[in-house]
Amino acid sequence: MRSSLSITLSVWRALLLREALTRITGGRVPWLWLLLEPVVHIAFLATIMTVIGHRVVGGINAVLWIVTGLLAFFFFRRTVYQGSSSVASNAALFAYRQVRPVDTVFVRVFLEGALMLLISIIVVAGLSILGVSVSPDDPILVILAIGGLWLLGLGIALIFSVSTELVPETNFVLTFIMMPLYIVSGIMVPIASIPMPYRGWLVMNPIAHGLEAARLGFSSYYHVVPEFDLAYLYVFALVAVFLGLALHQRFAQRLIAK
Numbered sequence: 001m002r003s004s005l006s007i008t009l010s011v012w013r014a015l016l017l018r019e020a021l022t023r024i025t026g027g028r029v030p031w032l033w034l035l036l037e038p039v040v041h042i043a044f045l046a047t048i049m050t051v052i053g054h055r056v057v058g059g060i061n062a063v064l065w066i067v068t069g070l071l072a073f074f075f076f077r078r079t080v081y082q083g084s085s086s087v088a089s090n091a092a093l094f095a096y097r098q099v100r101p102v103d104t105v106f107v108r109v110f111l112e113g114a115l116m117l118l119i120s121i122i123v124v125a126g127l128s129i130l131g132v133s134v135s136p137d138d139p140i141l142v143i144l145a146i147g148g149l150w151l152l153g154l155g156i157a158l159i160f161s162v163s164t165e166l167v168p169e170t171n172f173v174l175t176f177i178m179m180p181l182y183i184v185s186g187i188m189v190p191i192a193s194i195p196m197p198y199r200g201w202l203v204m205n206p207i208a209h210g211l212e213a214a215r216l217g218f219s220s221y222y223h224v225v226p227e228f229d230l231a232y233l234y235v236f237a238l239v240a241v242f243l244g245l246a247l248h249q250r251f252a253q254r255l256i257a258k
Contacts, residue, residue: 016110035119035122058192060219060222064132073185075120076149078153079109079150079153086109087255101255102252105248134218137219137220141214149207158241158247185205203227203228213233
């Protein structure tokens with residue numbers, strides 16, 4: 001008799017291989033778009049900074065500021081988008097009793113994190129070749145920042161993977177809030193430069209703390225926002241994961257039957 005852990009690991013391994021093949025070979029050079037999306041964003045914002053004459057932002061190189069913020073945000077955004085659609089994309093597999101809806105979310109989120117890590121390494125290596133100093137001063141802080149954003153993305157993905165199946169209209173909510181998050185998380189404008197009380201509202205966003213941590217990890221000279229607290233991000237992330245797991249436990253049978 002196989003143990004439950006052995007069965008779960010076998011399911012995850014099979015799902016991971018299936019997801020990886022789908023992502024890499026599911027269309028015309030889909031792997032190219034995985035890399036081009038962050039690169040296009042970086043090039044666009046870097047051009048804007050060059051045009052307006054900003055070579056230093058928050059005490060660090062403007063390109064480094066843009067790259068670290070964008071890559072950190074993409075860890076969160078891609079995790080949410082891919083994870084939240086995993087249940088609908090793998091509904092046919094629920095005919096096998098070993099496969100649970102939550103398994104598909106975990107596997108797809110893990111794969112997305114691994115892909116974003118690879119893409120980030122390629123982007124950073126490319127900037128290093130172009131002469132931009134991208135060596136992190138505090139690698140542990142960078143890892144904690146990325147880990148926190150990925151964990152928050154997992155929690156949001158767990159929640160919306162259930163809600164979009166039970167109430168399809170909630171998918172529009174997810175799409176609607178993602179663009180404002182892009183703006184208010186400090187990707188285009190340093191939050192530390194925003195006066196109070198508006199800055200106080202912006203730092204209520206846990207993603208902003210993750211971006212600030214990533215930038216501070218790459219450069220100790222970065223003028224981090226005074227309200228910076230990485231623990232705030234992790235509290236939000238753990239609450240979201242707990243709520244998402246509770247929803248999957250409560251509605252597992254409905255997701256399978258649907």
